[in-house]
Amino acid sequence: MKELKVLLYRDWLEFKKKYLSYIFLWSLLPMMFYLLLTLPLSKYIKQVPVLEISYESWALPGIWICSASLFSYIYCFSRLRNLIIEDNQLEKYLKAPISNGQFLSSLLISSVFFGVIQLSISMFITLNLGIATVISNMDLFLIYFNIIFLIIFFSILGLLLSFYIKDNLVSGLVVFIIFIFLSFSLGTINPIPIETNQFFELIKKLPIYEIVLNTQMVIGQKAINVTPIVTTTIINCILFVIVLAISYKKFRK
Numbered sequence: 001m002k003e004l005k006v007l008l009y010r011d012w013l014e015f016k017k018k019y020l021s022y023i024f025l026w027s028l029l030p031m032m033f034y035l036l037l038t039l040p041l042s043k044y045i046k047q048v049p050v051l052e053i054s055y056e057s058w059a060l061p062g063i064w065i066c067s068a069s070l071f072s073y074i075y076c077f078s079r080l081r082n083l084i085i086e087d088n089q090l091e092k093y094l095k096a097p098i099s100n101g102q103f104l105s106s107l108l109i110s111s112v113f114f115g116v117i118q119l120s121i122s123m124f125i126t127l128n129l130g131i132a133t134v135i136s137n138m139d140l141f142l143i144y145f146n147i148i149f150l151i152i153f154f155s156i157l158g159l160l161l162s163f164y165i166k167d168n169l170v171s172g173l174v175v176f177i178i179f180i181f182l183s184f185s186l187g188t189i190n191p192i193p194i195e196t197n198q199f200f201e202l203i204k205k206l207p208i209y210e211i212v213l214n215t216q217m218v219i220g221q222k223a224i225n226v227t228p229i230v231t232t233t234i235i236n237c238i239l240f241v242i243v244l245a246i247s248y249k250k251f252r253k
Contacts, residue, residue: 003098007106029067030122037189048191053220060126061215062188065147067122069154069182072115076158079107100247108155115151139218146214149232153208156239163246186212207231
């Protein structure tokens with residue numbers, strides 16, 4: 001536990017060096033999703049028929065999910081990838097009396113913490129844009145609770161991919177693919193059509209899609225489904241174990 005605190009403190013020191021960049025990114029991401037995606041689409045999509053609410057209100061959780069999940073992925077991916085490719089950086093951690101689990105857990109905890117800050121700032125910015133919607137404190141809590149599992153998922157995904165993606169061009173392409181997947185394929189910014197093809201039928205079976213649907217159900221004052229939360233928790237645990245196993249193969253040769 002003491003070692004984990006030391007690692008988290010190091011992450012805090014890294015944050016203090018670049019806090020202005022973090023604040024800029026935290027503010028930029030939700031505004032980018034709103035101005036470049038939600039606002040233009042609102043001219044063509046006036047209402048989401050399934051929930052019978054306006055498109056801009058429906059898209060609010062999507063902006064929050066995209067911003068927090070994308071930030072968490074980028075944070076974990078870039079932090080671990082930089083440690084792997086930079087000379088002697090990873091060795092400093094490996095020579096210390098810490099386990100791979102403690103090292104990876106510190107990155108994951110920091111990512112989730114910063115992802116929650118991104119989520120909070122995204123909520124604050126978008127809820128003050130004058131969009132006509134009323135969200136109670138309980139609704140915000142339920143949305144927070146659901147999105148945190150997505151933040152954990154994309155953080156672990158960032159750790160996993162950082163082992164295999166070394167090229168800057170490929171890493172940028174993967175970020176773009178995740179951006180497109182979050183924004184359009186997962187039904188966050190662009191509603192999935194009622195008449196779907198096989199691709200969207202597959203998307204609808206994903207637990208992370210059902211968590212996205214949960215947040216939209218909260219906005220529409222509908223009951224949420226607990227099953228995808230439990231399923232995503234199990235997937236997150238399995239993914240982290242896989243990442244831990246790979247780390248012993250990559251780090252402790």
